[in-house]
Amino acid sequence: MARRMDRRRFLASTAAAGGTVLISACGGGSSSGGGGGGSGASRPPIGKEPGNLSVYEWQGYEAAGTKAQTYMKVPGKSYVDQFGASSINYTAFQSDDAAVAKVLSGAEYDLAHPCISYVRDWVDKGLVQPFDTSLLTNYNELDPEVLKAGQVDGKQYWIPWDSGYSSVMYRTDKIDPADATSWNLFWNPKYAGKISMWDGFTTPLVIAGLVNGVSNPYDMSDAEIEAAKQKLIEQKKVNKFYWKLEYDDMQPAFKSGDIWVTYAWPNDYNDMLAAGLKTGYMDPSEGRLAWYCGFIMLKNSQNYYHCHKYVDSFIGHDACVDLFNAFVYASANTTVKKSDLAIKGPSDPKAYALPAAADALRIGDPNRLAAPVHLEQFIPQRAAYQAAWEEVKAS
Amino acid sequence: MSEAHTAGRRRGILLRRRWRPGRAWLSLPVTLYLLAGLIVPIILIALYSVHLLTNLIFPPAKFDLDTWKSFLPYLHEGTSVYFDRFKTSMAITLIVSTVAVIAAYPLAFYLAFVAHRRRYTLLLVLLAPFFVSYLLRVYAWTVMLSSDGTINSILVELGRAKGHPVEWLFHSKFAIGLVLAYSWIPFVALPIFVVLENLDKRILEAAQDLGANRFTTFMKVTFPLSLPGVIAAFVFVLIPTTGEFVAPSLVGGSNDSMFGNFIQDSFVSTTDWALGAVMAMWLMSIVVLLIVLSSRYLTADLRGPAR
Numbered sequence: 156m157a158r159r160m161d162r163r164r165f166l167a168s169t170a171a172a173g174g175t176v177l178i179s180a181c182g183g184g185s186s187s188g189g190g191g192g193g194s195g196a197s198r199p200p201i202g203k204e205p206g207n208l209s210v211y212e213w214q215g216y217e218a219a220g221t222k223a224q225t226y227m228k229v230p231g232k233s234y235v236d237q238f239g240a241s242s243i244n245y246t247a248f249q250s251d252d253a254a255v256a257k258v259l260s261g262a263e264y265d266l267a268h269p270c271i272s273y274v275r276d277w278v279d280k281g282l283v284q285p286f287d288t289s290l291l292t293n294y295n296e297l298d299p300e301v302l303k304a305g306q307v308d309g310k311q312y313w314i315p316w317d318s319g320y321s322s323v324m325y326r327t328d329k330i331d332p333a334d335a336t337s338w339n340l341f342w343n344p345k346y347a348g349k350i351s352m353w354d355g356f357t358t359p360l361v362i363a364g365l366v367n368g369v370s371n372p373y374d375m376s377d378a379e380i381e382a383a384k385q386k387l388i389e390q391k392k393v394n395k396f397y398w399k400l401e402y403d404d405m406q407p408a409f410k411s412g413d414i415w416v417t418y419a420w421p422n423d424y425n426d427m428l429a430a431g432l433k434t435g436y437m438d439p440s441e442g443r444l445a446w447y448c449g450f451i452m453l454k455n456s457q458n459y460y461h462c463h464k465y466v467d468s469f470i471g472h473d474a475c476v477d478l479f480n481a482f483v484y485a486s487a488n489t490t491v492k493k494s495d496l497a498i499k500g501p502s503d504p505k506a507y508a509l510p511a512a513a514d515a516l517r518i519g520d521p522n523r524l525a526a527p528v529h530l531e532q533f534i535p536q537r538a539a540y541q542a543a544w545e546e547v548k549a550s
Numbered sequence: 551m552s553e554a555h556t557a558g559r560r561r562g563i564l565l566r567r568r569w570r571p572g573r574a575w576l577s578l579p580v581t582l583y584l585l586a587g588l589i590v591p592i593i594l595i596a597l598y599s600v601h602l603l604t605n606l607i608f609p610p611a612k613f614d615l616d617t618w619k620s621f622l623p624y625l626h627e628g629t630s631v632y633f634d635r636f637k638t639s640m641a642i643t644l645i646v647s648t649v650a651v652i653a654a655y656p657l658a659f660y661l662a663f664v665a666h667r668r669r670y671t672l673l674l675v676l677l678a679p680f681f682v683s684y685l686l687r688v689y690a691w692t693v694m695l696s697s698d699g700t701i702n703s704i705l706v707e708l709g710r711a712k713g714h715p716v717e718w719l720f721h722s723k724f725a726i727g728l729v730l731a732y733s734w735i736p737f738v739a740l741p742i743f744v745v746l747e748n749l750d751k752r753i754l755e756a757a758q759d760l761g762a763n764r765f766t767t768f769m770k771v772t773f774p775l776s777l778p779g780v781i782a783a784f785v786f787v788l789i790p791t792t793g794e795f796v797a798p799s800l801v802g803g804s805n806d807s808m809f810g811n812f813i814q815d816s817f818v819s820t821t822d823w824a825l826g827a828v829m830a831m832w833l834m835s836i837v838v839l840l841i842v843l844s845s846r847y848l849t850a851d852l853r854g855p856a857r
Contacts, residue, residue, distance in 0.1 A: 252821055403800075411698040
């Protein structure tokens with residue numbers, strides 16, 4: 156999913172505007188050397204590893220201390236404290252599709268940060284090696300249900316970390332509450348010209364599938380994909396524009412009143428509430444979508460033990476609390492409770508997260524992924540979904 | 551005039567005589583650069599378009615014209631949504647180019663004939679927007695055009711919009727046209743300015759001596775003589791605008807994606823590189839065709855009419 160690129164880009168640009176960016180990446184795309192590293196091979200101990208981690212990471216997620224961060228000061232900190240900021244080299248992760256293509260064409264990294272629906276792509280194409288979960292001290296705190304999405308043949312290839320929902324965000328002062336109960340608000344002609352769907356390639360098809368009542372929107376048949384495509388062509392008539400950039404595109408349009416209904420994440424809901432707009436974040440009758448992203452270890456990494464240390468420094472309780480405090484994102488760590496979080500209120504007037512947005516994320520709620528929520532999945536027919544979406548835009 | 555041209559020709563002949571093949575190595579660095587950075591990638595794209603190269607594991611690379619057949623409406627039954635989109639984009643491009651040229655002409659005329667000694671200062675002012683990134687200039691328009699933007703605020707204040715912002719200003723074809731024309735006008739003014747500035751002023755005086763008023767002089771002498779500049783300017787906008795994808799994605803509406811957006815999507819967001827390659831090759835063929843058609847104007851001496 157390209158979903159998180161915007162946030163990263165935004166954070167990077169705001170940091171640059173403040174003149175606080177210290178670019179620790181030298182060159183970018185440097186490899187950790189080829190060959191070896193496969194499972195079963197005898198590995199050198201951590202002290203004998205090169206130790207120069209090359210991480211293919213969304214901008215804004217760099218380990219604490221590798222940039223002059225003013226937020227996100229915990230994730231990665233223990234790794235940086237131990238091995239030094241200059242030992243990590245970041246390359247910007249632009250989108251899941253582009254990342255798979257880049258690594259397939261020969262780019263080499265130690266770690267990357269894809270989202271849940273792409274784990275299978277990495278594993279099936281033989282680009283990754285499994286983690287040794289016994290080396291991750293925080294592994295047992297992670298949600299077992301989500302961990303399953305990273306397992307193939309009993310091996311853990313993907314370690315989930317950041318998470319959130321996807322749903323309909325709407326203006327409560329403009330939209331009749333009776334209309335704000337379902338994803339089909341995107342099709343409501345009453346609000347024609349005030350609606351903006353995400354240019355999300357596969358996600359709009361999933362939404363249309365939900366509205367059409369298919370049994371599994373992530374694995375639709377050809378006929379169901381065609382029906383979803385027709386449904387989206389119908390939606391186009393009331394859609395103002397397809398938004399591409401969360402912060403440069405969708406949020407300004409929502410703030411200015413250009414749009415009243417849009418596809419969004421809880422952090423957007425937080426930002427719109429903070430901007431003083433009467434905003435709602437829907438619990439559609441068909442269910443919200445839930446997403447996770449996490450870490451994979453590339454096949455040729457010669458920093459096996461360093462990789463584990465690095466990932467471990469992100470998935471612990473404190474790092475996940477800080478992830479919420481910085482971005483209003485949830486995480487895969489089940490030990491994080493709502494009471495751990497910095498939520499704006501009399502006791503914490505400076506916190507970024509507002510109570511309503513924190514509630515929307517349902518942190519600490521054991522049922523946060525329960526039906527009707529749809530946890531994102533690998534889409535076997537992804538190319539067909541994408542082609543259908545392109546045809547919707549071209550029709 | 552004819553004397554000057556003869557001299558020019560003679561000079562050309564002399565230069566040609568003096569040209570020695572031994573100096574060809576001077577062009578070697580640029581030739582290699584173009585070969586590596588332009589020709590080779592184009593060949594690769596061409597190979598992708600016929601599936602001889604592929605970004606997919608399945609199906610494996612094998613010569614196949616299917617993507618071409620599905621793109622070109624003449625080769626299959628039914629509609630070709632991308633080809634239709636190409637036609638729409640070309641229409642937008644033609645309108646933008648025409649508007650930009652019409653708007654830039656008076657500007658160039660002013661610089662060439664009215665501004666006198668300040669012309670180069672004004673020229674710099676005209677080019678000042680190019681110091682700002684194109685992306686930022688497009689974003690700047692969102693401040694002007696959105697529902698609570700500058701223009702709508704004024705309209706609402708004046709009561710013209712009766713309390714409702716004008717919706718077609720933003721996320722519309724109008725916005726795309728406006729932004730593109732705005733971006734290209736300074737660039738378009740340049741070739742026209744060069745032609746006008748280098749016009750032999752004696753011809754204009756002669757026209758007036760022969761009784762033509764200013765309007766007739768312009769219509770019968772100045773404008774025809776400036777046509778090479780106008781055509782060059784037109785092509786200068788047309789060619790880059792055919793592949794435009796930034797403006798439509800930032801200020802266009804749901805139905806305003808241009809051909810360039812689909813090419814970009816194919817490579818960046820979806821995995822259909824073959825389709826992207828076909829569309830890119832098609833667009834490039836059209837651009838090359840445009841260049842060939844206009845080359846007699848582009849290569850002609852900009853100071854005089856095409857010979």
